[in-house]
Amino acid sequence: MKRISLLSPAKLNLFLRVVDKRPDGYHNLLTLFERIDLCDELRFVLNKSGDIRIFCDHPGVPAGPENLVYKTAELLKNDFALQDGVDVTIRKRIPVAAGLGGGSSNAATALLGLNRLWKLSLTKKQFLSYARTIGSDVPFFLYDCSWALGRERGDRVRKLSLNTKLWHILIVPTIPMYSREVFRGVNLRLTKKKDDVNILIRALRKNDLEKAGHFLLNDLETRILELAPDLGRLKTKLLDFKPQGIAFSGSGPSLYGITRSRKEAEEIQSAFQRREHEVFVVRTF
Numbered sequence: 001m002k003r004i005s006l007l008s009p010a011k012l013n014l015f016l017r018v019v020d021k022r023p024d025g026y027h028n029l030l031t032l033f034e035r036i037d038l039c040d041e042l043r044f045v046l047n048k049s050g051d052i053r054i055f056c057d058h059p060g061v062p063a064g065p066e067n068l069v070y071k072t073a074e075l076l077k078n079d080f081a082l083q084d085g086v087d088v089t090i091r092k093r094i095p096v097a098a099g100l101g102g103g104s105s106n107a108a109t110a111l112l113g114l115n116r117l118w119k120l121s122l123t124k125k126q127f128l129s130y131a132r133t134i135g136s137d138v139p140f141f142l143y144d145c146s147w148a149l150g151r152e153r154g155d156r157v158r159k160l161s162l163n164t165k166l167w168h169i170l171i172v173p174t175i176p177m178y179s180r181e182v183f184r185g186v187n188l189r190l191t192k193k194k195d196d197v198n199i200l201i202r203a204l205r206k207n208d209l210e211k212a213g214h215f216l217l218n219d220l221e222t223r224i225l226e227l228a229p230d231l232g233r234l235k236t237k238l239l240d241f242k243p244q245g246i247a248f249s250g251s252g253p254s255l256y257g258i259t260r261s262r263k264e265a266e267e268i269q270s271a272f273q274r275r276e277h278e279v280f281v282v283r284t285f
């Protein structure tokens, strides 16, 4: 096999509780991941030069070692003492540094793609160990599932057997926000410890969108609004359209709402098309 193309999907966090700060500087989390159908496309082509080369149609995506796909390829190439290199072309659709897990998803896709291209026969344990080394959100994307719970750094993942498919309106302001910066200033006393992810999961299982919308949570919201106060106005405007609950995703500025149908999401989308943000209609994937 000389080349492989794979989709690399984004995620939303429907629940993100910051439990506490750890001695290693990270935070323990309890988070509900939802995979959505907003996808990048990655193409891997074997090369004999031995180089790792990244090509991307998005100017904000680095082509060097800061790129998580590069980092993944470099780790594997060194550990397995490989002679062959790889050319990776990333067709970027997932907004960058937006809390949608694009970079982490690309890294997980690279692990899966390079395992085949370079014939590494990685075990499940090796996949997970590489994923955790590369980033907290990477393990979720290794699992072929729409829904999962993440604990510890978000990297201890348990698949959930939920058949629910949701429609969302997703608004991504062009304000890149970096996880490190968001987590650094989080005030653990302001987080809502009482909310329960199990209530949300039960509501989703019953397709009770109203209740599910009520139990969306993101403990990073106060910090996100502190970094970008204009997002408060965006939230108020989205609330005017009365979706079934809204929340920010992960440690980024992306705001999403659950809608009752695709049509409702598209109606909200047309009211939000502006230069200062990208607007998507997305579904559980």
Ligand code: C5P
Pocket: 025, 026, 027, 028, 029, 134, 135, 136, 137, 152, 153, 154, 179, 180, 181, 183, 184
């Ligand atoms: O794991 P990842 O490299 O994606 O994390 C980026 C940054 O986000 C970390 O350096 C850390 O500052 C912060 N973070 C955290 N707690 C987590 C995940 C990320 O504090 N559970």
